[in-house]
Amino acid sequence: MPKRKKRPWVSTDVLDATKARSSAKATERKAREKAFRDANPERFIEDEESERRAPESNALDGGGKHQNKQRGDSRRSNHLGAEDLSGVDVDPKTFPMHEPWQTRDGITSEEFERRRARVEAVTREIGTSARHKQLRKACQLFVRLIQSEGLVPTPYTYASLLNAYVNTGTMDGAEALMARMWEVGCAPNVVSYTTLLKGYLLVANVDAAKHTLEGMKHPVLPDLRAINTYMRVCLRCGDLAKAIDAYGRLSEWDVVPDTSTFKLFGRLLAQGLKIDDVKKLIKSIKHGEHLKWTNDPRCGPCQFWRAGKCERGLNCRYYHDQTIAQRDAGERVIEQNDLFAHLHINCAHAMSITSDMKGCKKHIKKASEYLAKDDDDTDVHTAIGGEQNKDERAKLYKATHRDELRLEVKRIESFADRVLSGAQSLPLLNEHFARTLIFSSRILQMPARGTTMSSESVETLRSDLFTALQNTMGLSGKGESVRKSISKLIADDGTLRFDKMFGRKKNDARELNLEVAAGNGDWAVEQAKADVGADWISLELRHDRVYSIFSRAVCEGTSNFAAMGGDAAYVFRRHIKESSVSNVFVNFPEPPHHSGDTQADNSLALLTEDFFRDVHASLQNEGGLIIFSDNHRYMRTLARMLGDLGVFTVRDADFSSGEVATPCETIAGVPLYEGVPGCKCGHRVFQQSYFDRFWENGQHIDRFFISVAARK
Template sequence: MFVNLVSREGLVPSPYTYASLLNAYVNTGTMDGAEALMERMRDVGCAPNVVAYTTMLKGYMLVANVDAAWRTLNGIMHNRMSPDSRAVNTYIRVCVRCGNLQMARRAFDRMRDWDVVPDATTHKLIGRLLAQGLKRDELKALIKRTVKGEHLRWTKDPSSGPCQFWRAGKCERGVNCRFYHDDSIVQSDARVREIESNDTLASMYVNHAHASAISGDVKQSKKSLRKAAEYLTENVTAEALTVGGLKDKDERAELFRQTNRDELKLEMRRIEDFVERLMSGKQQPPKLDEHLSRSLIFSSRLFQEVPERGAKMSSEEVDALRDNLYAALKDTMGLNDDSDGSVKRAIRKVIAKDGTIRFDRMFGRSKKEKRELNVEVAAGNGDWAVAQAKTDASADWISLELRHDRVYSIFSRAVCSGASNFAAMGGDAAYIMRRYVASESVSHVFVNFPEPPHHSGDAAADNSLALLNEEFFRDIHACLRRAYTSTDAPGGLTIFSDNHRYMQALARTLAELDIFTARDDVDLASGAPANQYETIRGVRLYQGVPGPSAGHRVYEQSYFDRFWENGQHVDRYFISLVRK
């Protein structure tokens, strides 16, 4: 369409035209095309603006390339522009996704040089990273500065001149306005500003409470939880939003904000319960080193060159892998002092000589001990898998997630639950399942609420970010245990979603592969037989919530489940198959 408009219609593309095309490249993970388009813009004299650079930063976030993101952020300065708060926050999101506190700190410390004021989003993101790294003192100091408003500059300085928009009742630039905001002038969006400020401080205090709890400082955790409760806004009614200035705002955006408030409350209850169990002696204080020894943090980078299945790793490559996994725990998970070397030794034992994962060593099992090993892919915050592990202690459970902030949430749930049969893994599932998971080592793979590859409704739409494709299903098949005798249970695959159309597409893909077969006697979470289904080329697509025969030991809502239920998406569908 772009080529036709230019070559046939003779139209001259504007920066907005380029921005739309750039966004299409970025949203599909086609960063080489996005980079080429940026060069083309320069060549034809349509210099990329801050919006274009921010779009590129979003792309590097999606593929988790923090080095390229840093070069892009600096590229704004090199082109005689200044990054705005949206660009800086997008870059810090890249760091959050990769768990890179050091690179996030670098940008945060330079914001004053760039004349950018940290806003609510900046503080939430940095607070999250500091908590993940167990930098409690640094996070506490940041909270104090935020409460005092030390980050504010021009808006609190009368000498910078009055803001005319503020005087009229509403300034869209917020903390990054260059003019004075007189607090005596009531704003039309005052309620919205108060909500955002309170939500930010509540989020930071909850992060501090969490870091304190898993560090064993229960008194400080309770203190931070009390402060979070003071700031956490109650459910915001539609009437309050109308009065508060959100009348014309996107309802979906407010649904997202309200869901996040609900998630904060759930997190507070989870931490409170954990602290109470510790104080009452019902649960022993967490041994972080043991949990860290079971946590494998691979690279979050997408589109790494994937080797052939079964390709051998050299001894040098295996040693480098072990070193990188250990370094990741120190750099991103708060491992500060491994003085006796126990964590390092444990990580070395978990990785076999061929580079595959020794799951028996991960959970401290003997090789002869026959236990189920279940893996949840794209696990979100890990609520579902933790619930399964607590319900069924006879099996081992792993949650595998790409985004590092979610990996840390999974890790924290493992620590707080005290479950010794549960572990967190981070990284690109397409690479990990192919490279590091040995053939026939997994009992069941679960995918809950997978993200559709496109939103257009066009099944032929291309998106290289899509995980559930033919190659990935073949890798799952290779990882699943084989049934050698009539008493053996073959490895299984269960996919659970609210998206009917996407599930139909996945059923067609699985049918064409012809490497899985139907599972007998599928039931629902209610215990009833699953008798409502449609058959798509031989694959059954069930309606409802899967039960124990499909591997779901207990029904547990995930974050995505709660989010879509809040949006009145209540229909559920699942596919349950076994290895042929």
């Protein structure tokens, strides 16, 4: 590989951070990542395929320093021998019928074992296709198993295929497959139900998730994994009432909550500003009220525990003798400390935005103590546990999560100190509520372009937006002033009135900047603080992240910032007027799939041609679209997509250092830059988002951006 040239666009801070990553800690992390790659080569097939691709002609794309660089968005189906799956039917109703289960009648034991092994092998292949979001390939394997080989799929085979539907967002197909299981007499198991719940998590359909959970009857009752998946659906949708109901029924389902359950439930309570309930939850965990089986010797000794490790944890039905040393003892101590730190931070969070600064400081102190214990117990974990986590990505997530908790502690404590010292006034919560809009978190069917909402639908929307603040964000009392303000934000045709949102005159020439898929809102809030002469909005699908964005805005006291929740594709199509937005930002977008081929499907992908057309319609003439990412291959795909649309044009760009940006390559007329965007691209100040920090911990240090202007 040729030596990388110096990067003139990189600021001093970024250079210092890069040097820090070259430390012994970074070297150790790289070694672990290499070991993980060597042990799990199938997870990195797409990277190896990309490296083997031949360079494409440069004539199609114009100039650029990297003209001969391999095409990261080439598809694996372009390779010789790739199978055309366009004719594969993915409707479960067309799948062949089969016997409910494989019997031994009329066959030898050897033949029975051969068939069983073959079904297991195909099940694994279907699982691989599901992970790569290759729905048609998974369906083809399933049909061949029955039709060509005459074998009977197991409930786990169905669960693997169900996962393919879920991962591609094809929930109607997933529901039809569950119905087909009952039709052929192959009753769904708890894995199938949990997979379906995961699908409703991805499409944010909490009502369907509740229906699925309640449909689990004896002998297939919800287990801990199913409960935690359902709790994640509630968290993503902000439905506290359904979470409280499910938590209250855990004993009915014979499920003992674990640290994940407590974290999810505690976060939901805090989002609803149920501070007393969070305190009660912390107290109940400390008193061990959730322990049911493991502390009772009459249940009989757990043989796995006696051997050194019980995977079922608190949901084990046998006695755990605490005098027996466990291989994962250190890890369990860390998890417990992490849990209490998490809950105390959530409690402090809610107290800070409700102006209880003394209570906030008390819980921040306790959270800091648990985080300090967490640091001390890391060495204990290494000594006692002695086992490497098989998934390095899980380790990376945990490390990043702990760093985020520490950042949250500093942020909340700094806010409380400013208020207590008089440097900042107490937050006026209703003013922030009055410009916070929580649309449905579900992935909705798109309306036709140019259509408007009826007057009845508009009134329903106004009511729903106010109710959402009450039910999911803790808006107390009748809140008549908030209700009136929310109603004024929605025009009679259902579009948003940004002048009312920010209290400016209708013809005021202030910039309106909107970040899509905003994560926790770190980046946009910092831009709003630095650019008080413009208005800023963060739009995020997940309700828990909307709450994080909202709380950041409250703590920083930004009056030129608003948080919005909902499906960006639907919001742009239905609620944003044409030519009303100055700039649209997309930071670290998630690729639709990681397999890099046309066999992969994902109906949940946001950045599509249709979405970019709606973004173009919302932008003013020469308004900017800026996309920032660490994924070179995906950025090349997006550049080509934007170029093919023909509605965007090139505009001036700079790096965060202030130097004029020169593209590293040009794709379909769209320049792609390597580096960090600067002020001309709308990035007023350099601020890392959560995703930026996460990938930086994983040693993804390359950054790319696209900056184009709408051509009207």
